[in-house]
Amino acid sequence: MSVLPFPSFLDDIKEKGARRAITDLVDETVTRVTAGLNVRDIREVLRGDAPSRRPNPRLTPHADAFWMHMRPSYYHASVTGVYPTLRLGWLTTYFFVVEIITGMFLMVFYTPSPLSAYENMLNLLSNVPFGQLIRDLHRLGAEGMVMMVFLHMLRTFVTGSYKKPRQFTWATGVILLLTTLILSFSGYLLPWDQLAFWAVTIGTSMAEAAPPEIVGTNVNLLLRGAPDIGAGGLLRFYLLHVFALPLITIIFIGVHYYKVILHGHSLPPGEDEVGTDTAKRVPLDRRTYFLPDVLTNEVLWIGAVTFLLIVLTVWFYHAPLESHADPQVTPLHTTAPWYFLWLQAMLKLGDKVFFGLVIPGLLFLFLLVYPYIDVGKSRRYAHRRLGLSLSMLAVAGFVVLSWMGSPEYGVETSGDQEVAQALAPMEGVGPLRSVPFEQLVPGVYSTAAMDDADVAAALTARFESEGRAMDRFTVSPVPADAPRLLGLMEQFDHLFDVWGANMPNAWGQLMIRDWQPGLRRVEIYIEWDRPQIDEQGEIIRDAEGNIQVVLDADGNPERENSGKAIYISAESGYFGGGH
Amino acid sequence: MKIETKIILGTAMFFAILLMVGWVVIKEESRMAEFTTQFEGRSLERGATVFESNCSTCHGRQGQGSGRAPALNNPRLFNGERLAEMKWAGGLFDYIENAIAAGRPNSGAYWPEAMPTWGQTYGGPLRPDQIQDLTRFVMNWESSALDEANPPTVNQDFILPGIREEGDLQIMASGAPVGTAVTFGDLPAGDPARGETLYTSNELGCSSCHLGGVVAPNTVGTAERAAQRVASDPALAGYTLEQYLVESILQPNIYIVPNEGSAVYSAGGISIMQQNYSDRIDAQDLADLVAYLLGQ
Ligand code: HEM
Numbered sequence: 001m002s003v004l005p006f007p008s009f010l011d012d013i014k015e016k017g018a019r020r021a022i023t024d025l026v027d028e029t030v031t032r033v034t035a036g037l038n039v040r041d042i043r044e045v046l047r048g049d050a051p052s053r054r055p056n057p058r059l060t061p062h063a064d065a066f067w068m069h070m071r072p073s074y075y076h077a078s079v080t081g082v083y084p085t086l087r088l089g090w091l092t093t094y095f096f097v098v099e100i101i102t103g104m105f106l107m108v109f110y111t112p113s114p115l116s117a118y119e120n121m122l123n124l125l126s127n128v129p130f131g132q133l134i135r136d137l138h139r140l141g142a143e144g145m146v147m148m149v150f151l152h153m154l155r156t157f158v159t160g161s162y163k164k165p166r167q168f169t170w171a172t173g174v175i176l177l178l179t180t181l182i183l184s185f186s187g188y189l190l191p192w193d194q195l196a197f198w199a200v201t202i203g204t205s206m207a208e209a210a211p212p213e214i215v216g217t218n219v220n221l222l223l224r225g226a227p228d229i230g231a232g233g234l235l236r237f238y239l240l241h242v243f244a245l246p247l248i249t250i251i252f253i254g255v256h257y258y259k260v261i262l263h264g265h266s267l268p269p270g271e272d273e274v275g276t277d278t279a280k281r282v283p284l285d286r287r288t289y290f291l292p293d294v295l296t297n298e299v300l301w302i303g304a305v306t307f308l309l310i311v312l313t314v315w316f317y318h319a320p321l322e323s324h325a326d327p328q329v330t331p332l333h334t335t336a337p338w339y340f341l342w343l344q345a346m347l348k349l350g351d352k353v354f355f356g357l358v359i360p361g362l363l364f365l366f367l368l369v370y371p372y373i374d375v376g377k378s379r380r381y382a383h384r385r386l387g388l389s390l391s392m393l394a395v396a397g398f399v400v401l402s403w404m405g406s407p408e409y410g411v412e413t414s415g416d417q418e419v420a421q422a423l424a425p426m427e428g429v430g431p432l433r434s435v436p437f438e439q440l441v442p443g444v445y446s447t448a449a450m451d452d453a454d455v456a457a458a459l460t461a462r463f464e465s466e467g468r469a470m471d472r473f474t475v476s477p478v479p480a481d482a483p484r485l486l487g488l489m490e491q492f493d494h495l496f497d498v499w500g501a502n503m504p505n506a507w508g509q510l511m512i513r514d515w516q517p518g519l520r521r522v523e524i525y526i527e528w529d530r531p532q533i534d535e536q537g538e539i540i541r542d543a544e545g546n547i548q549v550v551l552d553a554d555g556n557p558e559r560e561n562s563g564k565a566i567y568i569s570a571e572s573g574y575f576g577g578g579h
Numbered sequence: 580m581k582i583e584t585k586i587i588l589g590t591a592m593f594f595a596i597l598l599m600v601g602w603v604v605i606k607e608e609s610r611m612a613e614f615t616t617q618f619e620g621r622s623l624e625r626g627a628t629v630f631e632s633n634c635s636t637c638h639g640r641q642g643q644g645s646g647r648a649p650a651l652n653n654p655r656l657f658n659g660e661r662l663a664e665m666k667w668a669g670g671l672f673d674y675i676e677n678a679i680a681a682g683r684p685n686s687g688a689y690w691p692e693a694m695p696t697w698g699q700t701y702g703g704p705l706r707p708d709q710i711q712d713l714t715r716f717v718m719n720w721e722s723s724a725l726d727e728a729n730p731p732t733v734n735q736d737f738i739l740p741g742i743r744e745e746g747d748l749q750i751m752a753s754g755a756p757v758g759t760a761v762t763f764g765d766l767p768a769g770d771p772a773r774g775e776t777l778y779t780s781n782e783l784g785c786s787s788c789h790l791g792g793v794v795a796p797n798t799v800g801t802a803e804r805a806a807q808r809v810a811s812d813p814a815l816a817g818y819t820l821e822q823y824l825v826e827s828i829l830q831p832n833i834y835i836v837p838n839e840g841s842a843v844y845s846a847g848g849i850s851i852m853q854q855n856y857s858d859r860i861d862a863q864d865l866a867d868l869v870a871y872l873l874g875q
Contacts, residue, residue: 048582118708126614129607296585303592310599323625324708469839515641517722519623567627571620573613 035068036060045292058291072261074287075294076279079265084159087301088152093253094305095145102138103242112238114231117192118324139319140312142184146339149180157391160379161266165277167371169259172252174368179249181339186241188337189234194427197325198334201229209352228327269379322427331426332417333407341405342398415499416526416562419508422495423524424566431488432522433574439482440520440568444475446509447493451478451486472511502539503528504547518570529557619715626716629709636851642720644735645794646784647691652720652731661737676714689740691853735787750782753861759829763821766866774871777864788852795844795852796836801875824869829857
């Protein structure tokens with residue numbers, strides 16, 4: 001006997017021989033680690049054999065191990081296929097875990113201060129191995145999670161899974177929808193680029209509109225930490241994003257999932273008698289055990305989705321990073337993230353308070369209590385025509401509103417600005433910057449001459465007779481070895497068909513100049529006949545709808561013009577597909 | 580699906596993921612280098628934009644300098660002479676970055692206006708990243724400035740405060756500024772040769788703006804143009820040619836030459852030309868300048 005208070009391994013060897021002692025030790029260790037399965041049990045699990053011991057050792061971990069006790073030991077065979085869950089709740093959880101893991105990496109390289117946040121992003125992209133990959137994964141995962149939550153909600157609605165007894169599961173789900181959206185949105189500000197700054201400025205300005213004024217002002221102050229977003233706002237959003245919201249989300253996922261297990265996954269709508277719920281009473285022959293079937297399924301799904309995510313982030317998707325946040329420069333079109341476009345559309349409809357706060361608030365409340373209102377007993381599709389039509393209507397409404405929220409819809413801008421923006425957007429690349437540097441041959445090119453040397457010469461002569469500054473109006477044809485430049489000029493010309501409705505006789509020109517070694521200045525210049533404007537600022541038209549233009553003393557139309565200059569460096573690599 | 584199939588598929592997936600991560604490992608070095616190059620290129624573009632809107636009125640659109648500020652495409656900035664004369668021990672990038680961010684708040688003593696402070700860190704309007712963009716932009720003149728076969732146009736050299744060389748011009752020798760109330764009739768006789776020296780001097784810097792007609796109306800043809808303006812523009816009714824020139828120098832805002840072509844002479848009714856010559860020259864200096872301009 002050993003003098004130690006527990007039997008020692010050496011004693012075991014003495015007693016059983018080395019070989020037996022070692023296998024016993026391994027077996028015991030494995031049993032402890034898996035909280036109940038020994039080596040043989042695991043082998044059986046992996047082979048798909050039935051358990052050879054009684055009581056079934058595969059159930060022990062569900063009782064004894066922390067993580068496993070959260071999972072049921074068996075499912076109803078009717079809910080383990082792709083239908084009816086479509087794995088959407090699971091996928092949401094998966095993305096949430098991806099966010100937590102990638103988020104922790106990002107935190108290491110990030111300081112929430114306007115002085116360093118943007119620089120941290122650049123450092124992440126230029127100096128940290130895997131920095132771009134992790135950032136892309138985090139961003140794509142966030143989009144994925146939002147998408148999955150929406151779809152998951154839609155599926156639980158469609159299969160009627162919100163009905164008794166799962167009303168509360170649904171209600172916690174609605175809270176999760178909200179935290180997911182805010183989680184994603186609060187992450188938006190952190191890179192401190194223009195996109196971030198303006199999307200969040202617009203978003204929080206809604207809080208400011210909350211009546212009465214004293215509430216709005218203070219909620220706004222609470223969120224932004226100052227009247228405008230700055231260091232205080234960034235810190236607050238950061239703390240919400242990395243601490244408060246994940247915590248709330250984790251707690252509610254816990255409650256949500258607890259309820260899911262408590263009531264059992266709802267069976268496909270046709271399987272239950274109307275008004276009954278047998279999800280928890282699973283006949284012996286309908287049981288699918290977590291070990292091994294569900295577990296291996298999930299591992300396979302993890303592999304497949306991770307594979308897909310990595311393919312996307314390595315070759316196809318890169319998280320956007322615009323220029324540094326600048327409170328002085330409002331980008332031409334600021335848009336909310338896609339999942340808030342519907343809200344942006346509502347704001348276009350009218351009153352900020354009513355459409356931006358009251359309606360969304362009521363909508364949220366309605367979703368929260370919907371299962372308690374819709375007390376129809378049947379979950380069968382055929383019995384729920386009204387509810388299902390309502391959900392399809394809601395989806396259609398979401399799509400239409402999202403479109404209305406996009407900048408294409410109903411925003412008053414002037415055509416000349418739109419043309420210049422379409423060629424060389426304030427943020428991002430656009431067609432002008434995509435022309436290879438060597439094809440941006442210095443010279444003046446006109447949409448009225450393109451690559452025709454004679455027309456260009458005639459145009460130049462006309463400009464000279466009009467007494468224009470000839471350094472800017474000596475038009476040349478687009479050189480033959482610059483096909484991309486010619487393509488750009490054609491696009492420029494075509495843009496007048498799209499945006500030129502209020503710009504009679506419009507043409508444009510590009511003036512490209514060498515400015516510094518490897519740096520060119522490109523000026524977009526647009527000219528058109530000046531329309532007559534009435535007191536309301538509306539353009540005056542004749543009976544046929546033709547625009548009336550302002551004439552000068554000689555009876556010629558007065559011309560109006562606008563311009564915009566950008567610089568392009570040979571190094572920027574816009575052409576090489578840089579983003 | 581059979582368990583074996585799932586296990587095989589899962590393992591295959593796992594290796595595929597490893598392979599892709601391996602691919603990232605191989606590409607990562609060059610990707611980061613490429614990002615850095617592209618980033619610097621875009622930084623240059625932003626720098627050029629900020630320079631155009633904030634700096635070009637003083638330093639010239641192409642950095643060639645003007646009467647208000649020294650050229651920044653100056654070979655002396657890049658060949659070490661300027662750093663040596665300023666006794667700057669660090670590198671050029673830091674020198675330029677520092678000059679832009681901190682400005683030269685005391686340089687108003689020897690320039691018409693001081694080089695403003697630009698960096699937010701020192702109370703200016705621009706963020707640190709914008710200062711870096713500008714610095715990259717100024718640094719990018721290096722190769723063209725040092726190109727001896729094709730030297731750049733430098734309109735205005737640096738000025739060192741307090742150092743006057745032998746035989747230097749004596750501006751405002753009488754010690755009494757002319758003020759703005761003077762008319763041509765009150766002036767002594769002018770000397771066009773001395774006028775030219777004054778006009779091209781660093782202290783007054785007239786020619787650095789007026790040379791070539793980029794920032795300001797060209798020196799060449801001044802008298803002829805002035806005569807035309809006086810004769811044809813109703814705003815100048817009753818002026819003599821000489822009085823027009825006197826007023827143009829002492830109070831540029833009263834009559835502002837309209838912008839020509841791409842040249843912008845004024846903004847919001849304020850001429851780019853300094854408003855303080857009436858304090859910086861005396862009656863003799865003014866008479867000499869006018870005598871010189873009448874011959875142009
Ligand atoms: C972070 C967000 C969420 C997570 C992680 C999550 C997770 C889950 C999971 C894993 C399930 C198990 C069944 C399945 O995979 O479909 C489930 C079921 C359910 N979820 Fe969610 N969910 C979330 C948000 C929501 C939302 C927004 C709603 C609806 C408003 C919702 C309503 C439900 C309902 C009613 C069930 C029961 C379905 C059934 O028993 O068939 N959940 N959830």
